Amino acid sequence: MNRRLKTFQSPTKVIFGIGASEEVGEEAKKLGGEKALLVTSPTPVKLGLAGKAKNLLEKEKFKVEVFDKVESEPTLELANTISNIVREKEYDIIVGVGGGSALDLAKVASIMATNPGDVKNYLGIGKVGKPGLPKILIPTTAGTGSEVTQGAVLTSKETFEKVGIISKHVWADVALVDPLMSMSMPPRLTAITGIDALSHAVEAYMSKNRSEISDALALQAILLIVKNLPIAFNEGKNLQARYNMALAALLGGIVVDPVNAGACAGHAAAYAFAAKYKVPHGVSVGITLSYVMECNVSVCLEEFKNIAQTFGEKVDALPLPQAAEKAVINVRKLVGETLGLPTRLRDVGVPSDAIESLAENMLRNTRLMNANPKEISKEEAIELFRKMW
Incomplete structure (x- = not known):
């Protein structure tokens, strides 16, 4: 028997199973607000996965804008770009649809909407001072697990290093894990x-x-x-x-x-x-x-x-x-x-x-x-x- 004290924490509400992604409108309504930013990448847009989420949000009377410029291994520069957008537009909720890069950038968008300055200020552990906007994450790949982690990984072009933000405020409010979303992966x-x-x-x-x-x-x-x-x-x-x-x-x-x-x-x-x-x-x-x-x-x-x-x-x-x-x-x-x-x-x-x-x-x-x-x-x-x- 190991007597060392253990900590285990996973605060994100997870809805798992066939059709889980269809709950995005209902879950967003529970979190409140009227204006949503949908963060995604070109592939989920092309496959209609992002559009489906947008339609479900609009069905619940959300005004939805789409940021679809997420790239693989997103950079600090891209993170600052989306940070400026969320501060200017004053969204109520962030919805991420895609692989780990899109989900990580959605998490960054959420916290940067309420925390000032450059993304670099928050690299490391526990540096995010305020809770971000409510966020719902919908993975379209089966790998990163970003929908349930308190981290967001970015790339520094200056140092050629992977850097990250780790904070309790990075965790998603809701993760909708729908196996159907990954069916189109090559x-x-x-x-x-x-x-x-x-x-x-x-x-x-x-x-x-x-x-x-x-x-x-x-x-x-x-x-x-x-x-x-x-x-x-x-x-x-x-x-x-x-x-x-x-x-x-x-x-x-x-x-x-x-x-x-x-x-x-x-x-x-x-x-x-x-x-x-x-x-x-x-x-x-x-x-x-x-x-x-x-x-x-x-x-x-x-x-x-x-x-x-x-x-x-x-x-x-x-x-x-x-x-x-x-x-x-x-x-x-x-x-x-x-x-x-x-x-x-x-x-x-x-x-x-x-x-x-x-x-x-x-x-x-x-x-x-x-x-x-x-x-x-x-x-x-x-x-x-x-x-x-």
């Missing part, structure tokens, strides 16, 4: 977002800050992803697989939130190169995940044995280190062989002479590195990136 996007969800669950399951509650959710998310991501990848219209992946992404988002378990060295390693070399987040964590697992295997033997079993490995008769190693092998195989995503830094344009600086960048991310289950020295970090390359 195979590669399905793979990238699915591996993002897997990285959340596995890293939370490794994290020093984990608890029995987060462990239960993380392991269930891993099982759902292992069993359903290959199906969703190969059969995009398989509703059961999409349903299970939407649930897995939701669970992964809950546990990867820093107040629960959070991510660790895998995300720190990914952040070290993703922005500079323009590698999508799901691709970058897909590269780092199995190598960080390999680095941590000696202190996560039981956990990795459990992960190996989600892949169907018969490991009860094996020595524990050998059983745990099966998890590393299977995760790497899922990323590279099954889904066809990169598993090496060289595959995404990272040069070998960058390895030492990447190791230093990773170690500077103390929030994530302090959550890693074992301390990683500079020499070990360099060796980690050498293996990745």
Whole structure:
């Protein structure tokens, strides 16, 4: 029995299931107001997903304006652009429809409507002073879990780094998680977002800050992803697989939130190169995940044995280190062989002479590195990136 006190928090109201997105009008009406900003990106607009949400809001007498200029891996500059818009237009509610980038920018819009100055002023933990506008988030991918986290991730063009805002005021009021919204994802996007969800669950399951509650959710998310991501990848219209992946992404988002378990060295390693070399987040964590697992295997033997079993490995008769190693092998195989995503830094344009600086960048991310289950020295970090390359 572990006597350490645990904290677990997930204040967002979640409506999950087929047709959940159709509740946006009713939920917005409960939150109040008359004027809504719908934050989205070109793809949900093209697919009609954003338009459907707009119509449902208008049915409840909301005046709706649309910001559809969200780009993948949104920058601080874009965040300041939308901040100026929400301050000028005086909206009552923010609705985000899209992948993690759109949802993160919707969260930024919400808090910047009520907090003055530049977005840079709020980077870090607990720097947002006032609650933002009410916000409803509707994910159209199954990966980021942004709809239930208290973080918003942005990219700095100046430093080529991923930066973030973490605050209790960033949490959404309502998340509408509808598996139907992800049915149009093409195979590669399905793979990238699915591996993002897997990285959340596995890293939370490794994290020093984990608890029995987060462990239960993380392991269930891993099982759902292992069993359903290959199906969703190969059969995009398989509703059961999409349903299970939407649930897995939701669970992964809950546990990867820093107040629960959070991510660790895998995300720190990914952040070290993703922005500079323009590698999508799901691709970058897909590269780092199995190598960080390999680095941590000696202190996560039981956990990795459990992960190996989600892949169907018969490991009860094996020595524990050998059983745990099966998890590393299977995760790497899922990323590279099954889904066809990169598993090496060289595959995404990272040069070998960058390895030492990447190791230093990773170690500077103390929030994530302090959550890693074992301390990683500079020499070990360099060796980690050498293996990745």
